[in-house]
Amino acid sequence: MRRTFWIVILLAAFSLLVITCQVSKNTSPQESSNQVKEEMAFTTPRTVNQNPSPLPLTPEQSLQSFRLPAGYRLELVASEPMVTEPVALTWDGNGRMYVAQMETYMQTVDTTGEHVSTSRVMLLEDTNGDGKMDKSSVFIDKLMLPRMVLCVGNELLVNETDTYDIYAYKDSDGDGKADQKRCVYKVGKKSPGNLEHQRSGLDWNLDNYIYVTVDPVRFSYVDGQLQADTLVSGSNGQWGLTHDNYGRLFFSRAGGENAGSGFQINPVYGQLEFADAYVDSTFGPVWPIIKTPDIQGGLKRLRPDSTLNHFTAGNGQSIFRGDRLPHSLVGDYLINEPVARIIRRAKVVNKEGKTTLENAYQQEEFIASTDMNFRPVNTYTGPDGCLYIVDMNRGIIQEGTWTAPGSYLRPQIQRLGLDKNKQRGRIYRLVYEGIKPGPAPQMLKEPTTTLVSYLNHSNGWWRDNAQKEIIVRKDQSVVPFLKQMAMGEKGNLTQTPTALGRLHALWTLEGSGAIDKEILLKAMQDEDAQVRRAAVWISEPYLKKNDAQVIERLASLQQDESYDVRTQLLLSLQYSNSDKAKAITQDLLAINASSQMLTGVQKSIEKNADVKKFGRKLGNLDVASRKMILDGAITFKSLCATCHGGDGKGLPSQIAPPLVVNFRRMMENKEGMIKILLHGLTGPVEGKTYPDVMPPMGANEDAWIASVLSYVRYDLGLSDRGFPTSSSPEFLSRILVKPEEVKKAREQSAGRTQFWTWEELEKVKPQQ
Structure with a gap:
């Protein structure tokens, strides 16, 4: 008996030792004492405030409105009047914060004065290191709703609404105001679409390309200019763009009620989506703690307890990559839902190379508020290793297209007086009990050799910005140190480089034009x-040259234990036309014939190649018709696909009708289709009710509407549903939509303010 007792005691002690070792291995010393509190999550049950006040709260009152897991709390970084209507922010290498403000956004329910150039970018500084901004200046004034900002060296890159052009601004005399402006990317034409459907991003990714949403391009920064690289299958997403530690991009499509998309492969390789990338029944529903009457989807978007039941406006996502919050948060996907007043936390799960998103909580949200004006629109990992949240803090969050007369939303806004709540804004910092935020950087003042050491930093913000700054400086004297680091050698570092340090060293060499084959061959092992x-x-540049030594080394990775390595091998080998590379590809596909990820990647590569060649149908068209359809395809894939699916067959969420099935009769009804785009569509479609309306697109030009409909009718509609394709003028006149046809329909229905219904459009006589 006594012997058994001591055996039990020894086993228990050994188990405790193992657990302790595992905890210490995966957590920092600062964090380990708080690990138990972190795992406890919420300490009280979720309840719903059924009588929230629509009146604005003070910043102090707002801080009391949040529900967070145990140990977490929000701190106020800045608020009105220092910031007003903030939508995006970025930091320079010295940790100064630049805030883009859309100060004319929805100042009335009728969008009065929205496109007046009176918005600004503010420069905020924390001079005493307490985490709260205490110094501000107007860095740039008189802008048209600035939407993208990125610091590169001593300059700030800015894009405004309604334009593709990007300018660099610089403060040369240190007074906190930009006094130099130069163009770094020029298109010189107006960007179409309402402001919700235009680009966001300017995300300098690990691969040294700068990515944006919506537009089918990415940029490289060369000699102070942005050089566009075409994404032949289009870009992805709407408001918000982020990347993880390994260069995987994460988009979202708010219009399609999709809180995550585009994260399987880089868009340069094509588009790859899986219907089960997240389980809609568990990931799609949201769990507010506030009654949510101001929803554009109407009553069908409400639960019996009057809370929003599903994502409608997922945006402003980030992957947390800091080092001053619990380790369990690192790598998690955070996305806002401003209509629900919540921020979702999702686990990013790799299942044999396929990425899935899973809500971290059961019927709970990571951050939720009872402040009716809490409108989170962006999140970021900050220089101090904490999470930052941009809150527009306003009454109306939906753009004017959804607040028009006759909409469900308009009377809710007016009843609650939400249109009066404006010209405020908050920036919050998420901190954790017992973990002190990190120090501010001084990268712009430090030598390049010091920046190399930051590639090994535990905070992803420091690694990213050190990499960017080293590349922009073009300081070749640090190349030997970068090579040592990439090879895993300590060199001039104080510690042996971590895997993330080696990773950033590789990409910094690539961005500096200093990568060599010896480094790559070693890194492959x-x-x-x-x-x-x-x-x-x-x-890939070596593969394009059919380098035999590189291809031979890649052959050894065919059965790599990591599906991510095998997936990248398949993606990259397409750039070689050598027999050896083709044989490796065939073997790789044969070995992984049952892999959903690799077979999906191969289909994406093939489809991408087809797009490059225009496809069978587009190849025979005249230049003008082809241009019209291709212009429409770009718009469709970046905008319409969010609800109708990239192939027009609908989405698993069934947010909108599939175009190539239920809309067959509309495909034959050109006039009806024009009317839908001009004034929108509401109500059941062929007896089926969908959760949202088709918003009117009549604010766009006639040529824009004609191009979208021409693509839908030619590429997704009649010509692909049993009708022979032809390039004859008669056939194209029947199928394609001309701008003058849109103009005629617009004039005929000039006074209409209501959405069309399917029943009304059925009465329009189809073309024979």
Whole structure:
């Protein structure tokens, strides 16, 4: 008996030792004492405030409105009048914050004065290190709703609404105001669409390309200019763009009620989506703690307890990559839902190379508020290793297209007086009990050799910005140190480089034009799978030259234990036309015939190649018709696909009718289709009710509407549903929509303010 007792005691002690070792291995010393509190999550049950006040709260009152897991709390970084209507922010290398403000956004329910150039970018500074901004200046004035900002060296890149052009601004005399402006990217034409459907981003990714949403381009920064690289299958997403530690991009499509998309492969390789990338029944529903009457989807979007039941406005996402919050948060996907007044936390799960998103909580949200004016629109990992939240803090969050007369939303806004709540804004910092935020950087003042050491930093913000700054400086004297680091050698570092340090060293060499084959061949044998994957990715210029030595080394990765490595191998090998590369590809596909990820990647590659060649139908068209359809395709894939699916067959969420099935009769009814785009569509479609209306697109030009409908009718509609394709003028006149036809329909219905219904449009006689 006594012997048994001591055996039990020893086993218990050993188990405790193992658990302790596992905790210490995966957490920092600062964090380990708080790990138990972090795992406890919420300490009280979720309840719903059924009588929230629509009146604005003070910043102090707002801070009391939040529900967070145990140990977390929000701190106020800045508020009105220092910031008003903030939508995006960025930091320079010295940790100064630049805030883009859309100060004319929805100042009335009728969008009065929205396109007046009176918006600003503010420069905020924390001079005493307490985490709260205490110094501000108007860095740029008289802008048209600035929407994208990125610091590069001593300059701030800015894009405004309604234009593709991007300018760099610089403060040369240190007074906090930009006094130099130069163009870094020029298109010179107006950007179409309402402001909700225009680009966001300017995200400098690990691969040294700068990505945006909506537009089918990415940029490289060369000699102070942005050089566009076409994404032949289009870009992705709407408001919000982020990347993880390994260069995986995360988009979202608010219009399609999709809180995550585009994260399977880089868009340069095409588009790849899986219907089960998240389980809509568990990931799609949202769990506010506030009654939510101001929803554009109407009563069908409300639960019996009057809360929003599903994502309608997912935006402003980020992958947390800091080092001053619990380790369990690192790598998690955070996305806002401003209509629900919540921020979702999702686990990013890799299942044999396929990425899925899973809500971290059961019928709970990471951050939720009872402040009716809490409108989170962006999140970021900050220089101090904490999470930052941009809150527009306003009554109306939907753009004017959804607040028009006759909409469900308009009377809710007016009843609650939400249109009066404006010209405020908050920036919050999420901190955790017992973990002190990190120090502010001084990168712009430091030598390049010091920046190299930051590539090994535990905070992803520091690694990213050190990489960017080293590349922009073009300081070749640090190349030897970068090579040592990439090879895993300590060199001039104080510690051996981590896997993330080696990864950033590789990409910094690539961005500096200093990568060499010896480094890549060694990296392909690195113990870390993500370093091996990066080496394959970076080897693409060698593959284009059919380098035999590189291809031979890649052959050894066919059965790599990591699906991510195998996936990248398949993606990169397409750039070689050598027999050896083709054989490796065939073997790779044969070995992974049952892999949903690799077979999906191969289909995406093939489809991308078809797009490059215009496809069978487009290849025979005259230049003008082809241009019209291709212009429409760009718009469709970046805007319409969010609800109708990229192939027009609808989405798993069934947010809108599939165009190539239920809309067959409309495909034959050109006039009816024009009317839908001009004034929108509401109510059941062929007996089926959908959760949202088709918003009117009549604010766009006649040529824009004609191009979208021409693409839908030619590429998704009649010509692909049993009708022979032809390039004859008669056939094209029947199928394609001309701008003058849109103009005629617009004039005929000039006084209409109501959405069309399917029943009304059925009465329009179809073309024979």
